[in-house]
Amino acid sequence: MSPSYDALWWAKAQSAGVLQVDPATPPVAGMLRAAEPDASSVWLVPAMPSGAGHAVLEELGTPPVAVEQPNETARVLAICVTCCWRERSEPAWPGTTATLTQIKAVYAGLRGRAEQSSDLTLIVGSLRRLNGTGWLLWNEKAGEVRLGPRVIGWGPAQLVGLREVCRVLPEPPAAVLVPQAPEPAPEDPLLGAADE
Structure with a gap:
């Protein structure tokens, strides 16, 4: 992919954080991909440089932990x-x-x-x-x-x-889960714009 393609995704990640996209979305340089267990979508996660300090993480829009409390x-x-x-x-x-x-x-x-x-x-x-x-x-x-x-x-x-x-830490009790229908991945406006 082109540098402008990667830059666009990085800008989007900086403003929105981790991004949930369609599995067919091409890879983005410098981003890790985390596939959902049902393969319905993948998450694009900015790869952090080893030893990145708070200033770098803040600049990338990915603080190490939420700062309130x-x-x-x-x-x-x-x-x-x-x-x-x-x-x-x-x-x-x-x-x-x-x-x-x-x-x-x-x-x-x-x-x-x-x-x-x-x-x-x-x-x-x-x-x-x-x-x-x-x-x-x-x-x-x-x-x-x-x-x-x-x-x-x-x-x-x-x-x-x-x-x-x-x-x-103490062991948790057994989970009792509520069955749920999966939500579809949101359509990505960047992919739609590339088709035009």
Whole structure:
């Protein structure tokens, strides 16, 4: 593909974050592809240079973690990794679907106390922030969450650390999932413009 094609996708990723596209979308230089388990769509995720600092990540529009309530958000991300990445010898993406009930149970176990009414507000706020940045895919209506496409950028060193985090966090209860019809991938205006 041409440099202008790649630049267009990079500009789109900078403004919108991770991008869900049709599987037939040609590769983009410098972007990782994360296929949905049912192969209905793929996610384009900017590949981060090794050791990229906060300034580089901010410039690319991909901050490492949502900045509002960073400790709580990081805690909820760790809990979601524990709940969604059950086969830890396998890659983290796409993981499995976890429920809000599981997340609340692990959160209460981590805090060492019974669930409190304020916990749900903190958890849901963190899930929304992590969904907005592509770390998680949060279906608020169904109360279900999956790891987001940005996790494909985790290298072996990060996965070793995450396995240790998962080992020390409380085990989640079994998930009870609600059957859902898949949503079609949104049509990409960039592909339509190329056909004209």
